[in-house]
Amino acid sequence: xxxxxxxxxxxxxxxxxxxxxxxxxxxxxxxxxxxxxxxxxxxxxxxxxxxxxxxxxxxxxxxxxxxxxxxxxxxxxxxxxxxxxxxxxxxxxxxxxxxxxxxxxxxxxxxxxxxxxxxxxxxxxxxxxxxxxxxxxxxxxxxxxxxxxxxxxxxxxxxxxxxxxxxxxxxxxxxxxxxxxxxxxxxxxxxxxxxxxxxxxxxxxxxxxxxxxxxxxxx
Numbered sequence: 001x002x003x004x005x006x007x008x009x010x011x012x013x014x015x016x017x018x019x020x021x022x023x024x025x026x027x028x029x030x031x032x033x034x035x036x037x038x039x040x041x042x043x044x045x046x047x048x049x050x051x052x053x054x055x056x057x058x059x060x061x062x063x064x065x066x067x068x069x070x071x072x073x074x075x076x077x078x079x080x081x082x083x084x085x086x087x088x089x090x091x092x093x094x095x096x097x098x099x100x101x102x103x104x105x106x107x108x109x110x111x112x113x114x115x116x117x118x119x120x121x122x123x124x125x126x127x128x129x130x131x132x133x134x135x136x137x138x139x140x141x142x143x144x145x146x147x148x149x150x151x152x153x154x155x156x157x158x159x160x161x162x163x164x165x166x167x168x169x170x171x172x173x174x175x176x177x178x179x180x181x182x183x184x185x186x187x188x189x190x191x192x193x194x195x196x197x198x199x200x201x202x203x204x205x206x207x208x209x210x211x212x213x214x215x216x217x218x219x
Contacts, residue, residue, distance in 0.1 A: 001033050002217070005046035007072070008038045009063040011087065012054040020203035021050065021213055028214030040067035048217070049075050052203075053087030054162065057112065058099035060087045069105055076107055076195060083147070083216050084197030089190065090167060092197060098165055107195065109170035115163075119182040128182045131164040138177045138188045138200070146191045147215035148176050151208060159188070160204040167199070 006018055018034045025032040035042055043049060049072065053060055064072065076082050084092055093104045096112035104112075119128040137156035144152055151157050161179065167187045169175060177189035179200075189198045196216060202209030 001031055002047040003045070004032045004034045004048045004050060004217070005043045006034050006036045007043060007049065007051045007068070007088075008036050009051070009053045009060055009087070010038075011059060011063070012052050014052065017050065017052045017085065017203045020210060021217065024210045024213035025217045027210060028218045030214065030218040032217055038063070038068060040071035043068065043071040043075060046075070046080070048081045048083070050083045050085070050216075051088030051091065052085040052201075053091070055087065056098065057087065057090060057096040057104075057165070058102045060091050061099060061102035061104060064091060064105060073105055073107065076105075079194045081216065081219055082195045082197075083213075084195070085201060085203070086163060086199060089187075089197035089199055090165065092190075092195070093167055093169070096165060108174060108190070108192075110168050110174075112165045113168045114165050115181060115186070116184055119184050121182055131162060132181045132186065133162045134160065136161055136179045136181070136200075138179045140177050141175050142173070144176045144191050146194075147196050147212055147219055148189055148191050150211045150215040151177070157208040158205070159198075159200040159202070159208055161186075161188075161200045163199055 090112045092107045176191040179186045179188040
């Protein structure tokens with residue numbers, strides 16, 4: 001049975017992610033043993049790595065400093081499948097406007113930027129709230145080659161978001177899926193090689209999220 005390291009950054013409800021992974025593995029015929037851990041050695045020995053998180057980027061950067069961040073970089077570098085959720089996506093970049101000077105993992109060039117204030121709903125002209133919270137549709141920007149491909153055949157699948165910041169990659173082709181908050185385009189997911197990461201929460205996204213997690217576990 002494959003071992004999945006569910007990385008504990010001290011942020012967010014890991015139990016909901018753990019339950020969703022276990023259900024997705026069963027549904028996809030890819031059962032897994034999920035280990036919640038902040039131990040670099042446990043991360044380094046896992047078959048797959050999942051990094052979730054909700055909260056402040058500075059706290060995330062602090063949690064990833066030292067051995068844990070090094071273990072994640074090494075796992076990604078050797079081709080181990082990585083799934084980032086929310087902050088687990090944002091942490092892949094060099095830094096964030098939310099916490100100037102706090103370094104991310106630096107796997108990809110680019111910054112995490114705040115959603116603009118004052119956005120208006122094109123239909124009602126009402127000011128849209130920040131954070132962007134709740135159900136929204138996503139649109140694929142290209143044909144994904146990794147786990148995101150299970151959502152590519154759907155007509156605008158609905159997924160669940162909770163965030164005020166999103167990634168602005170230096171290389172636009174890294175973006176696999178987008179969402180719209182009024183007129184503003186949001187990076188909803190990125191994918192490259194063994195790395196898949198979503199700004200939305202698969203564990204809160206019902207059937208679409210379970211399919212995505214299952215595809216990740218079955219890869």
